[in-house]
Amino acid sequence: xxxxxxxxxxxxxxxxxxxxxxxxxxxxxxxxxxxxxxxxxxxxxxxxxxxxxxxxxxxxxxxxxxxxxxxxxxxxxxxxxxxxxxxxxxxxxxxxxxxxxxxxxxxxxxxxxxxxxxxxxxxxxxxxxxxxxxxxxxxxxxxxxxxxxxxxxxxxxxxxxxxxxxxxxxxxxxxxxxxxxxxxxxxxxxxxxxxxxxxxxxxxxxxxxxxxxxxxxxxxxxxxxxxxxxxxxxxxxxxxxxxxxxxxxxxxxxxxxxxxxxxxxxxxxxxxxxxxxxxxxxxxxxxxxxxxxxxxxxxxxxxxxxxxxxxxxxxxxxxxxxxxxxxxxxxxxxxxxxxxxxxxxxx
Amino acid sequence: xxxxxxxxxxxxxxxxxxxxxxxxxxxxxxxxxxxxxxxxxxxxxxxxxxxxxxxxxxxxxxxxxxxxxxxxxxxxxxxxxxxxxxxxxxxxxxxxxxxxxxxxxxxxxxxxxxxxxxxxxxxxxxxxxxxxxxxxxxxxxxxxxxxxxxxxxxxxxxxxxxxxxxxxxxxxxxxxxxxxxxxxxxxxxxxxxxxxxxxxxxxxxxxxxxxxxxxxxxxxxxxxxxxxxxxxxxxxxxxxxxxxxxxxxxxxxxxxxxxxxxxxxxxxxxxxxxxxxxxxxxxxxxxxxxxxxxxxxxxxxxxxxxxxxxxxxxxxxxxxxxxxxxxxxxxxxxxxxxxxxxxxxxx
DNA sequence: CTGAAAGCGCTAACAC
DNA sequence: GTGTTAGCGCTTTCAG
Numbered sequence: 217x218x219x220x221x222x223x224x225x226x227x228x229x230x231x232x233x234x235x236x237x238x239x240x241x242x243x244x245x246x247x248x249x250x251x252x253x254x255x256x257x258x259x260x261x262x263x264x265x266x267x268x269x270x271x272x273x274x275x276x277x278x279x280x281x282x283x284x285x286x287x288x289x290x291x292x293x294x295x296x297x298x299x300x301x302x303x304x305x306x307x308x309x310x311x312x313x314x315x316x317x318x319x320x321x322x323x324x325x326x327x328x329x330x331x332x333x334x335x336x337x338x339x340x341x342x343x344x345x346x347x348x349x350x351x352x353x354x355x356x357x358x359x360x361x362x363x364x365x366x367x368x369x370x371x372x373x374x375x376x377x378x379x380x381x382x383x384x385x386x387x388x389x390x391x392x393x394x395x396x397x398x399x400x401x402x403x404x405x406x407x408x409x410x411x412x413x414x415x416x417x418x419x420x421x422x423x424x425x426x427x428x429x430x431x432x433x434x435x436x437x438x439x440x441x442x443x444x445x446x447x448x449x450x451x452x453x454x455x456x457x458x459x460x461x462x463x464x465x466x467x468x469x470x471x472x473x474x475x476x477x478x479x480x481x482x483x484x485x486x487x488x489x490x491x492x493x494x495x496x497x498x499x500x501x502x503x504x505x506x507x508x509x510x511x512x513x514x515x516x517x518x519x520x521x522x523x524x525x526x527x528x529x530x531x532x533x534x535x536x537x538x539x540x541x542x543x544x545x546x547x548x549x550x551x552x553x554x555x556x557x558x559x560x561x562x563x
Numbered sequence: 564x565x566x567x568x569x570x571x572x573x574x575x576x577x578x579x580x581x582x583x584x585x586x587x588x589x590x591x592x593x594x595x596x597x598x599x600x601x602x603x604x605x606x607x608x609x610x611x612x613x614x615x616x617x618x619x620x621x622x623x624x625x626x627x628x629x630x631x632x633x634x635x636x637x638x639x640x641x642x643x644x645x646x647x648x649x650x651x652x653x654x655x656x657x658x659x660x661x662x663x664x665x666x667x668x669x670x671x672x673x674x675x676x677x678x679x680x681x682x683x684x685x686x687x688x689x690x691x692x693x694x695x696x697x698x699x700x701x702x703x704x705x706x707x708x709x710x711x712x713x714x715x716x717x718x719x720x721x722x723x724x725x726x727x728x729x730x731x732x733x734x735x736x737x738x739x740x741x742x743x744x745x746x747x748x749x750x751x752x753x754x755x756x757x758x759x760x761x762x763x764x765x766x767x768x769x770x771x772x773x774x775x776x777x778x779x780x781x782x783x784x785x786x787x788x789x790x791x792x793x794x795x796x797x798x799x800x801x802x803x804x805x806x807x808x809x810x811x812x813x814x815x816x817x818x819x820x821x822x823x824x825x826x827x828x829x830x831x832x833x834x835x836x837x838x839x840x841x842x843x844x845x846x847x848x849x850x851x852x853x854x855x856x857x858x859x860x861x862x863x864x865x866x867x868x869x870x871x872x873x874x875x876x877x878x879x880x881x882x883x884x885x886x887x888x889x890x891x892x893x894x895x896x897x898x899x900x901x902x903x904x905x906x907x908x909x910x
Numbered sequence: 911c912t913g914a915a916a917g918c919g920c921t922a923a924c925a926c
Numbered sequence: 927g928t929g930t931t932a933g934c935g936c937t938t939t940c941a942g
Contacts, residue, residue, distance in 0.1 A: 222935065223935065223936065224935080224936095232912075232913085233912065233913045233914075234913090234935090234937095235913060235914080235915095235936095235937080235938080236912060236913075237936095238936065238937060239911090241936095242937080246911075246912095247911070247912085248911060248912090251911080251912085263699075265675075265678050265679055265703070266935095266936090267620075267681060267934090267935050268679045268680045268681065268936095269616050269619050269620050269625060269680070269681050269934090269935080269936090270620055270934070270935035270936040270937090271936050272616050272918090272936090273614075273617055273620055273917095273918045273919065273920090273934090273935080273936075273937090274917075274918045274935085274936055274937045274938075275918085275936080275937060275938090276918075278616060280659070280680070287645070288635060288641045288644055288645065289638070289641045289642060289645055289843075291636070291638065291641075294635045294636045294638075294641050295636060297635055298636055298662060301661070305661075310659050310661075310677075310680055311659065311660055311661075312627070312657050312658065312659060312660075313648075313658055313659075313660045314648070314652075314658075315645060315648060328612075329657055330657075331612050332612055332613050333616070333627070333657055334614060334615065334616050352610075356610070356612070441843065441847055470844065470847050471847065473847075473849075474849070477849050496636075496788065497817065497844050500788055500817045500818065500820075500821045500848075501847075501848065501849065502820075502824050502848065502849040569919065569920090570919065571919080571920095579928075579929085580929045580930075581919090581920080581921095581929090582920095582922085582929060582930080582931095583927085583928060583929075584920095585922090586927090586928085589921080593927075593928095594927070594928085595927060595928090598927080598928085613919095613920090614918090614919050614920070615920095616918090616919080616920090617918070617919035617920040617921090617934090618919080618921070619920090619934090620918090620919080620920075620933095620934045620935065621919085621920055621921040621922080621933075621934045622921060622922090622934085623934075
């Protein structure tokens, strides 16, 4: 065939060179108004669709960014995804998305795939922030920014929150309400350093108030409502049950709340519950969930801005952005039941 | 420089031609075990990363699929997205994702962008199923499959549910429970034909039972909890308030439930509520939400299988797949309050 | 302001 | 089995 190259066809019909067509697309002002109009017209009538792939190949820039989250199914990640997307689109970038399911190997696989697709940068909520795949990508020149965790001394830039401090604040609140037996339902540490950081905060708060740390009060579970429900039940069914529960995310809290209600407990009369994330549903449950709010959407935006800056070669001012969290005191928290407090005093 | 082409570098070091390198990647068995190992070794030591972009250019296949949903923020779409992703990944495909925000023009923009990125096919939960952009993509040879709606006579293939029948079933249930004043909170018709189909089902159910259709009982609102809450309040604050509410999605129902509870209504004692989607939270609210379940994950899987079949040139058996829905009768529905029933009898 | 030409990294015949 | 050689569609100096 004569010419399959789309741009060439446009060029021929418009009586200009292919270079000119390229120019009206990439730098319109470098072309005289007349020719530009003519070319534009032909593109229209030919229904020409620019081939980003070809452009990316020569230009060494794919105009795509890779986004990896544990699971888009968790509203908090859906939220930050929107943030990333909004900023990316604004800059002409398109997103490749993948779910790691909190699995380090799946995360690594995604990183590899994205690199093959030559993403210009990636934003990842990692299950394993020191993953070789991530470091290697960065070493290979693909900017990577971590989200949701603040690893100040990580080799990878990040935009997150201070999980430990936020958790400590939540637990501190419980303590101030009078609770002394506070349990924690934590997402599996191994698959999320955030969960572990929150656990550290929980511990810190207990320690700060001179409260003993009871191993029986900590349960590491997968991030699922059922796990939250079963977890709470197990916690409750042991001697010296807790009067308050801190969950490392809202999903767990929702499950726990449901289980508590099913068991006929009054919330927060019999049990206080605090979640983490402040996902949209937190303000809608009955009773409304007290939880730690994270600026998810903003986190996505900032992370996107950061990779884009890195891509552009503009070193961002900070390489470790820590966004503020805020405890949303709602209806699932209150003073511990009087008899329990009394019991506790006796021991 | 001598040779920037990655494959060439591998080829040189491995003492083979670039074609052979390509072969060990795409059809390993066409290469002798020894050379293959040698090449593999070099790739390893060079840390070679295959360039999908370049491959796509020659092969005319990008190994990417475009996915467009109204908003990934709605759990039901997050769910189907996972389904799509799972199937896509299994076939070596990567996903480009975009949110249309129920906006036809944004959807069109995404379609254009995806086409420029040469996606091999797209799956879209459209806000405007007959959108020229969609039809044009299909005409241009890019398979498009619609999700969530069943448009049997649409020119575009789809995998969805029978929204109208599902809605009719839900409303029919309410009627059988004894309700006669049933309101509907519907997502804006203009931005979702699914919402309209559900409205049609609502109407059909009323008609089938000889119930009058009261325009004052229908409210078209945006898909947001606040809209659900305010909507219900408006519905309630008019003469002859409804005793039951059918919402065109769970988000609206969650908002309405919250507002009803805040107003001190007993649910379902004073008001019955039914949602649509059966998003994960529906079974966790207090009381649990009665809602119409859609097989979101499966829908995503099937849609992905369908585009992939289309991409491969294998005409799928059906071009309009309708998946079953099922009414999940939980705790937000019950008989109407006795006095209202009495009142109604008087009129 | 516009054109010619050398790639970008890989694939796919077609030979050997 | 393995190598040669045209491209795939676009960008980008470098001239003019």
